[in-house]
Amino acid sequence: MSRLELIGINKRFGDQIAVSDFSLTVEDGELVSFLGPSGCGKTTTLRMTAGFESPDSGAVIVDGVDVTDLPPNKRGMGMVFQGYALFPNMTAAENVEFGLAVRKRPAAERQTRVAELLDLFGLARVAESYPHQMSGGQQQRVALARAVAIQPGVLLLDEPLSAVDAKVREELRTEIRRMQVQLHITTILVTHDQSEALSISDRVVVMSRGAIEEVGTPTQIYAEPRSAFTAGFIGAMNEIPVRIVSGAGGVVERGGRRVTAPGAAGLVDGDLAMLLIRPELLEPLGSTGGSLNGDLTVTGRVEVQTFLGATTRLLLAELPANPDDRSVLPAARRLAVDVPSATAGRWPAGSELAVRIPVAASRVIADGTAIQPGGHA
Amino acid sequence: MSGTSIAGEATEETLPAMIVAAEKAGKARRRVNRGPRVPVWAIVVLTLSAVYFLLPLYATAVYGFSNGKHFTLQPLWDGLGDPGFQTSLRLSLFYSVLTTLLALAVVAPTAYMVELRFQRLRSTIEFLSILPFVIPPIILVVGLSSMYGIKSPVNLLASSWAPVLLMGGYFILTLPFTFRAIDNALRAVDVRTLTEASSSLGAGTIRTFMKVIVPSISLGLVSAALLAFTTAMGEFTLAALLGYPTFPVYLLNVNGWQPHMGEALVLVSFLITWAGVIALAAVARRTPGTQVVRGGPM
Amino acid sequence: MRSLTARTDAGTPAAARSRGGRAALALLPLAVLITAFLLVPTVALVWGSFHDSKTGAFSLANYSYLGHPLDLIPFRNSLELSLASTLVGGLVGLLIGQAIVSSRQPLIQEIATTFSSVAANFAGVPLAYAFIATLGNSGLLTLFLRSNGIDLYDGGFKLYSVLGLTIVYAYWEIPLMVLVMLPPLQAMKRSWREAAEILGASRWQYLRSVAIPILMTPFISSLLLLYANAFGAYATAYALTTGFVSLVPIEISNLINGDVSYDPGQADALAVGLAVIMAVCIGGRAILERRSTRWLDR
Numbered sequence A: 001m002s003r004l005e006l007i008g009i010n011k012r013f014g015d016q017i018a019v020s021d022f023s024l025t026v027e028d029g030e031l032v033s034f035l036g037p038s039g040c041g042k043t044t045t046l047r048m049t050a051g052f053e054s055p056d057s058g059a060v061i062v063d064g065v066d067v068t069d070l071p072p073n074k075r076g077m078g079m080v081f082q083g084y085a086l087f088p089n090m091t092a093a094e095n096v097e098f099g100l101a102v103r104k105r106p107a108a109e110r111q112t113r114v115a116e117l118l119d120l121f122g123l124a125r126v127a128e129s130y131p132h133q134m135s136g137g138q139q140q141r142v143a144l145a146r147a148v149a150i151q152p153g154v155l156l157l158d159e160p161l162s163a164v165d166a167k168v169r170e171e172l173r174t175e176i177r178r179m180q181v182q183l184h185i186t187t188i189l190v191t192h193d194q195s196e197a198l199s200i201s202d203r204v205v206v207m208s209r210g211a212i213e214e215v216g217t218p219t220q221i222y223a224e225p226r227s228a229f230t231a232g233f234i235g236a237m238n239e240i241p242v243r244i245v246s247g248a249g250g251v252v253e254r255g256g257r258r259v260t261a262p263g264a265a266g267l268v269d270g271d272l273a274m275l276l277i278r279p280e281l282l283e284p285l286g287s288t289g290g291s292l293n294g295d296l297t298v299t300g301r302v303e304v305q306t307f308l309g310a311t312t313r314l315l316l317a318e319l320p321a322n323p324d325d326r327s328v329l330p331a332a333r334r335l336a337v338d339v340p341s342a343t344a345g346r347w348p349a350g351s352e353l354a355v356r357i358p359v360a361a362s363r364v365i366a367d368g369t370a371i372q373p374g375g376h377a
Numbered sequence B: 001m002s003g004t005s006i007a008g009e010a011t012e013e014t015l016p017a018m019i020v021a022a023e024k025a026g027k028a029r030r031r032v033n034r035g036p037r038v039p040v041w042a043i044v045v046l047t048l049s050a051v052y053f054l055l056p057l058y059a060t061a062v063y064g065f066s067n068g069k070h071f072t073l074q075p076l077w078d079g080l081g082d083p084g085f086q087t088s089l090r091l092s093l094f095y096s097v098l099t100t101l102l103a104l105a106v107v108a109p110t111a112y113m114v115e116l117r118f119q120r121l122r123s124t125i126e127f128l129s130i131l132p133f134v135i136p137p138i139i140l141v142v143g144l145s146s147m148y149g150i151k152s153p154v155n156l157l158a159s160s161w162a163p164v165l166l167m168g169g170y171f172i173l174t175l176p177f178t179f180r181a182i183d184n185a186l187r188a189v190d191v192r193t194l195t196e197a198s199s200s201l202g203a204g205t206i207r208t209f210m211k212v213i214v215p216s217i218s219l220g221l222v223s224a225a226l227l228a229f230t231t232a233m234g235e236f237t238l239a240a241l242l243g244y245p246t247f248p249v250y251l252l253n254v255n256g257w258q259p260h261m262g263e264a265l266v267l268v269s270f271l272i273t274w275a276g277v278i279a280l281a282a283v284a285r286r287t288p289g290t291q292v293v294r295g296g297p298m
Numbered sequence C: 001m002r003s004l005t006a007r008t009d010a011g012t013p014a015a016a017r018s019r020g021g022r023a024a025l026a027l028l029p030l031a032v033l034i035t036a037f038l039l040v041p042t043v044a045l046v047w048g049s050f051h052d053s054k055t056g057a058f059s060l061a062n063y064s065y066l067g068h069p070l071d072l073i074p075f076r077n078s079l080e081l082s083l084a085s086t087l088v089g090g091l092v093g094l095l096i097g098q099a100i101v102s103s104r105q106p107l108i109q110e111i112a113t114t115f116s117s118v119a120a121n122f123a124g125v126p127l128a129y130a131f132i133a134t135l136g137n138s139g140l141l142t143l144f145l146r147s148n149g150i151d152l153y154d155g156g157f158k159l160y161s162v163l164g165l166t167i168v169y170a171y172w173e174i175p176l177m178v179l180v181m182l183p184p185l186q187a188m189k190r191s192w193r194e195a196a197e198i199l200g201a202s203r204w205q206y207l208r209s210v211a212i213p214i215l216m217t218p219f220i221s222s223l224l225l226l227y228a229n230a231f232g233a234y235a236t237a238y239a240l241t242t243g244f245v246s247l248v249p250i251e252i253s254n255l256i257n258g259d260v261s262y263d264p265g266q267a268d269a270l271a272v273g274l275a276v277i278m279a280v281c282i283g284g285r286a287i288l289e290r291r292s293t294r295w296l297d298r
């Protein structure tokens, strides 16, 4: 219902920079997720938006109104806290009613509104229960109902699903999205669960070390990451060393083959670079080889099979095609290849496998910028 | 319910009319960074209470280290050298050590057995462990003296069993605390598994208890011992009313005729309590759930 | 004891029963001590309260104090003293507890908690003398105020009065309150306040609708503990007043120890009255505790 703008926000705690130069506009009715490793400043940004922390510099603007200096109780935002923060001395209905009671709405209006909300979130049965008598999922819904009861302009969710078990989590995230679309509430969702962020957001903000790494739709973030950090952080990503043959032409070389690859244009000739490709895009060639059509191949020995449900992930250790390659290019790290589980039996551990790298679906980045999220936090 | 009924009005009334005049880039500002700071009212409260709590200690020291005119440690040396002090302190130590040993010897095996085999007795024991709150020393002493006092048919006081009477009383007074300290420690280690492992290696119950259980609950035993010892050292009611001239009883009397020496000895008594409680606090920090305060009427 | 072993052994095979019997032997020492020094004296006390001390005949005369306004004076004094020291201790202790929590400084919390443990264990003769040195007729603070033109004793203040005793009792009631209220105060989640705030509540609305209701149960439960604690305290009161202020514990001690006033039957009856008050406090506390642990999961 509101357009939220965060402009040039900075925050440090003592020596530690928690958030640096954070600017973002969340459109009316949009759901934006903050995604990033632990300690990257997601919660701090959210808390500054809510007014629990004040930024060292920068502004929070809602519908063109600067709210940076307003206390939280004057901002009219809704928030769901990580541990829900339900009032333990109140029933579900009383919790939902709280914001309305504080606003001194007439009793009749309060009651109908509470009843509607409990209905909307499927809580009618537990209306008179206290938080300690409810399941985690139910508490979660009460927290949501309580937050939207006041018709907030902006809804802030801090890891709302981290405390419920996996099955309930998937169910609830769809429900959050349904509710958010239905009520058309501008929403920020903080999460460290990428599937959550990718599945229900309009846009995803990838953060690292207090700063925005990249903003984009889930598809953009997943399929065409613009930064190495994003690429490494979102989903599994293979990094295959290549050499830039022609920065001008976007041509790279590996194993004696030269191909034109996206992203290679503009890199320095002769440098090492990384070709990024997702495991599910690698195609097993079988024994026949097949046409390469300007693509690369890697041959390796299957070390481990990991069953993932519909697909099975094969971990491949590269076998150099000829000894010379070694001296020219470092071998790829272990390569992950996702194959349909039905066919995985063809490549038991120890067997040899050649895979095709569909270069058109890959992305080349300069070496040294590829950062593993683990080493980054 | 429809989405629009929730998504209705809101913004005008929830947001103030603070319109951004300047362009947004110009809104960036600097603020003083506030770290976590102690609120002023908290400082005032804590300071005032520090004064209230330290003043009596200071006054005691002023009196105890003075002969009425100027500073001197003489009252302290007098007190420490006083035969009455030495006798009464020895008596207090005697009862405190015996009570402590009795408590450890009786409570530890019992708590172990309850944990291991008699879980059903737990509620009974818990009930018994709050009973001494309901029956504070002043009530217990009435019961003890009417049952075992001078004028009762079972006159323990006048017999050679007299020490047992006071020890028994102290044992009861400290039971809730010693039991809880040891029981907490027992629950923290998995007594059943330890015992099964030990007996599968061929150890008998007593051997298991001494060689496996006791070492693993040693912190609990230490805090139980400290609780029993400090309680017995400071106990006045039973001792005074049953007629045992222990240190606190002596302290009451000596103050009447030698106030400076009395106050000096009060400091000695403080030191004993302090040592006990601070040691207890140190142990308690390493064993969560241990009660530091006796919390019963004294 | 026999009933206990019988219960635990019910329905077990013979071999297990003999083992259970041996294990039950470990419970014997505790059972003997509790019987001898708690249960039997309590029964003797209750029995004695219903029998004439001289003739041994059944009589309700010992409870005649319940019908005589004059004989209820000790109860009234004790009630007043306990109420006053409970309110002072409760409110000040709550304030200090919140100050400790609000300070958010681990060092302050550590020092305050340890000192509270120490102070809550100060009681009896040493505490009485510390206050005599402070606020007695020629106490340090008394003299200081007198030299500044404020004469407490001319103003009618006496240390051995209900007011004086209240000040002294506060010395352990306050830290006791701090110790028992710290866990619930620390269990108050910051996110509760933030949730209330973001929903539009003012600080006062948060206090009224969330903080006070949640803390009310542990608060009242703590007051009950303080009340019982003050009501049953004997040593401090006796050392301060040498029996001049008529309080229930002091009357009891006079009845079992005095020459003129010796009347064990009446002492028993007073003790039973005191125990009833204690039982109400401690029982109420046990009931409240159960509720508050549900809200503040600690």
Ligand SMILES: Nc1ncnc2c1ncn2[C@@H]1O[C@H](COP(=O)(O)OP(=O)(O)OP(=O)(O)O)[C@@H](O)[C@H]1O
Pocket: A013, A016, A017, A018, A036, A037, A038, A039, A040, A041, A042, A043, A044, A045, A192
């Ligand atoms: N009140 C505070 N005082 C000092 N440092 C803080 C405070 N709050 C956060 N920080 C620091 O600021 C950084 C960002 O913290 P923040 O809680 O925003 O991270 P986050 O992205 O939410 O991480 P997580 O996924 O673990 O919740 C962290 O390094 C944290 O240690």
Ligand SMILES: [Mg+2]
Pocket: A042, A043, A044
């Ligand atoms: Mg966080």
